[in-house]
Amino acid sequence: MTCLVDLFRPAIGFAAVKLLEEAGCTVEVPPLQVCCGQPAYNSGDRATTRAIAAQVIDAFEGYDAVVAPSGSCGGMLSHHYPGLFDDPVQKARAENLASRSYELMSFLVDVLGVTKVAAQYDGRVTYHDSCSGLRELGVKQQPRRLLASVGGLKLSEMESPEVCCGFGGTFCVKYPEISNAMVGEKSADIAATGADTLLAGDLGCLMNMAGKLQREGSAVRVRHVAEVLAGMGDQAAIGEPEGKR
Amino acid sequence: MQSTARDFKDNAHAALVDPNLQDSLAKLKVGFSERRRQAAERLPEFEALRDRARDIKNHALANLDFYLEEFERKVTALGGHVHWAPSAEDARRIIGELCRSMGARTVAKSKSMVAEEIALNEHLEALGIAPIETDLGEYIIQLRHEPPSHIIAPAVHLTKDQVADTFLEHHRKLGFTRRLTERNDLVAEARYVLRQKFLDADVGLTGANFLVAETGSSMLVTNEGNADLSNTLPRMHIVLASIEKVIPTLEDAAVLLRVLARSATGQESSAYTTLNTGPRRPGDLDGPEHYHVVILDNGRSAVLGTEMQDMLRCIRCGACMNHCPVYGAIGGHAYGWVYPGPIGAVLTPQLIGVEEAGNLPNASTFCGRCESVCPVRIPLPSLMRHWREREFERHLTPRAVRQGLALWSFLARRPRLYRRLTGLANRMLALFGRAQGRYRTLPLAGGWTRFRDFPAPPPGGTFHAQWRGRRS
Incomplete structure (x- = not known):
């Protein structure tokens, strides 16, 4: 964990x-x-x-x-x-x-050969490829393949889903201004998709992007991809209070 | 060039609030990377060529002494001269003396990053010799007294309007009094102004992309043809290159050229690829009477045989900076010295000291995009991490970072204590953040909350606490 x-x-x-x-x-x-x-x-x-x-x-x-x-x-x-x-x-x-x-x-x-999940998520989502997963581990199609089996879900890709969101662990607090510029571009890219939900596979990136979107007043909800795939997409999103979907 | 790498954070701030720069960077970010992607896709063997390019450079570095001496033998046999410059100062002195021996008043310079590294222009000016930059981008920034902001596109930080203003200011005295608005007109005006300078120059100075040991040739690629004028018209041609530019054979050069232009600009090859092999021979129609190659070390040989050696594979294509989101946010000048972007972040601490340039290898998210596009597969994030390790060992890491790290590592090595404290933190953050679900400010987290909200954990405890509850 x-x-x-x-x-x-x-x-x-x-x-x-x-x-x-x-x-x-x-x-x-x-x-x-x-x-x-x-x-x-x-x-x-x-x-x-x-x-x-x-x-x-x-x-x-x-x-x-x-x-x-x-x-x-x-x-x-x-x-x-x-x-x-x-x-x-x-x-x-x-x-x-x-x-x-x-x-x-x-x-x-890749290992278990799972091809679909039994989940429902009514919304238009966009998926950010977190850097380590994408470039070190080749995680790209796997989450998309599983998301394709989620009922009600429509995926709208960003212009640059593979560009870093500016989190970078301690980077985001050591170089906050640069990090902010990077996540600002990311949030613009997210907004341009018209998606109501942002998904990714790394909580660090998700907290960074959620924090920026919320500071900007965006209504985009942010969740880990596993939550949606597990049918747990009805809980309060990252940074949202309980009781609010 | 005087370094401002120490002021990286201030430089970055200035860059982020400069609207002209941000305008230029917005175009750069999509242009180069998209063209590189298309060029790589069009060549099925591109990935295999990257492997070969890496292997060629590794082989050359493993046998660097042999190939450098072989290169020297070949150049000497052709009637040229090789000069060894251990330091930047040595290189400046050698070139200054060569120019004086010709009674030179002007030197036509083709773009050379090594010349920037040794601050050659300032030295020549001090000797009363005028260096004329003939690459369009270099010419523009020379007029503006700026350093390059990119290793292959030195004026990429400027907008067309800024260039138009610069030309009007400097060309007015030559009779060009109209402010130009079209790119082609700007190029034509620069071409006209530069042409006479080529004809007048006493010495031509170029860099080199590769030094070919087998033939004693120096190889240079440009898109403007300015190198060809710099090395054929003047009576003396000086090639300035660093030690790691040497490769064994022309076959090797062919492999490297195939990945170089595609990685740099997405071109299949640059418009001009020029081989210089010694001075003019009897019967040659053109070419310099005198041919000199100055080979610079400047701290590079100290990297050989260390965990940092991979940085010397670099063929200066600029792909790492074109794909770097940090470079894309702040541009090249913020890095504070000659080489910006990811390769600058590993090279600069080696060349001017990690005390001065310590910020550069830290200012990376390790997103790995640089490594994924590097034509010679330099593991740039790993090399940046090695610098951070050296900084940590030498107590150069900022005190706040060290203290935070020490506290965190103390806890991380005591799982039970760690669990109790994270349980407490989780409950506090959940409790006080319950109404909003997030924080707009948070003690000790100003770096985060200055620009972002901080999500509060939902009530219910940490994962481990909940897991224990469920399974017991």
Whole structure:
């Protein structure tokens, strides 16, 4: 479970669990997992990253697959962990974890072969391709394929769905003005689609875009793609108060 | 060139509020990347060519001493001279002396980023020699006393109207008193003004895209033909290039050329591809009498054999900046030195020091679009991360970041304590944000809430708390 989902949007976690269970998986959430270490990794603190990665490797020992509802956390485990270790034993364990780690959408479609979901969502949605999922893990068609099976849902693509939203982890607070310019362009691109809902596969990006859209007074609702696919699209959207759809 | 990389944040602010710049950047963002995409799609073997291009450069870098010496042997045998410049200062001195030996008053310069790197124009001016930029973009920014903002499109930050004003101001004394409004007219006027300068120049100076060891040739691509005039008309031709430009063979050059233009501008090849192989031979109709190649190190050889070596594969196509959303937001000048964008963010700390340029590798979301289009597959985000690691090791990371990180890592390594604290934070944020669902301001989160609302978590507790509740 990613730190952001745990703290800010548990519904994404439950949606992921539901999708996995419906696809026949037995899902456990190891209680001693914390963060995957990205904040330290991207700030240049390799020693801390290594310590946290070792903890994550321990926590997920013995599972057939480790699935995260996030491309950036999934990519951290599957692409960056092995490079952290020089010690051959730890490196081998990291490589083993990497080979079992997946982003949710690609696990459902590429590994489990899921082709459709039983969900309804009456609305016009647009989908943002989060950077790590797209460029590190090749997540592009998988969410779209599943969304195509959602009843009532119409997808309107943005002009540039693959351009970064300006979140970038600590980037958005280290360089707030640049980040703001980037997310401002993104929100214009979203608005131009006429969609009433924005979906993506990473909560960091979603919080960034939701925060900008709401500051601008936009009525576009923002949700994680897993929520819609799991038939949980009737809950309050990100940044909306309970009781409001 | 004097660096302002240290003032990156201020530079970025100025760029974001400059309407002319934002106007120019809006056009750049769609133009280059769309043309590159189409060019790559038209060539089925493009991805395979990128692999080959990467391998060629890796091989050249692994055997750099051999190929550089081979290149020198070939140039010498052709009657040219190779000069080795360990530092920028050495390169300036060598070129200054060569120009003086010709009694030069003017030097016709074809676009060269290495010349920018060593601040050659300022040096020549101090010697009383006038450098004439002959690339249209370089000519425009020379008139305006600005540095380039892009490595292949140096004046891309300017609008047509700004260029029109600049030409009127500077060409008035030459008799051009009409303010032009059409692009073609602006080009024609520049062409007319520059033509006599080519004829008058005593020395022509060009950069090089590649130095071919096999033949001793320097290879240069342009779209304006200005390099050809710079290297055929004057009596002396000086090529200025850095050490990593050397490649083994003409075959290799053919592979690199195929990815270079497509990545840069989406062209299948640039309009002019010129090979210079020594001075004029007896019986040649044109060409320089004197041919010199100045090869610059300036800190590059220190990168060989390190985790940073991949940066030396760069063939200066500019695709990384054309696709970078940060560059697209702030343009090239904000980076504060010669090389902007993602490649600038890895090269600049090496060339002028990470103390000065430490912001550059940090100002990236690691979106990875640069790496995905790089014709020689430089892992630019990884290299930027390596710089952040060096900054962290050397305690150059800002104190607030270090302290926040230390606190966070203390918690992240104590899962039970972490769980209790996140549970508390979750409940507080949910409670106070319940009415609106989000925050317009939040203590310690000013960087976020200055421009964005902050979503409040819904009531009910963290995922882990709820999960425990459900499964027990």
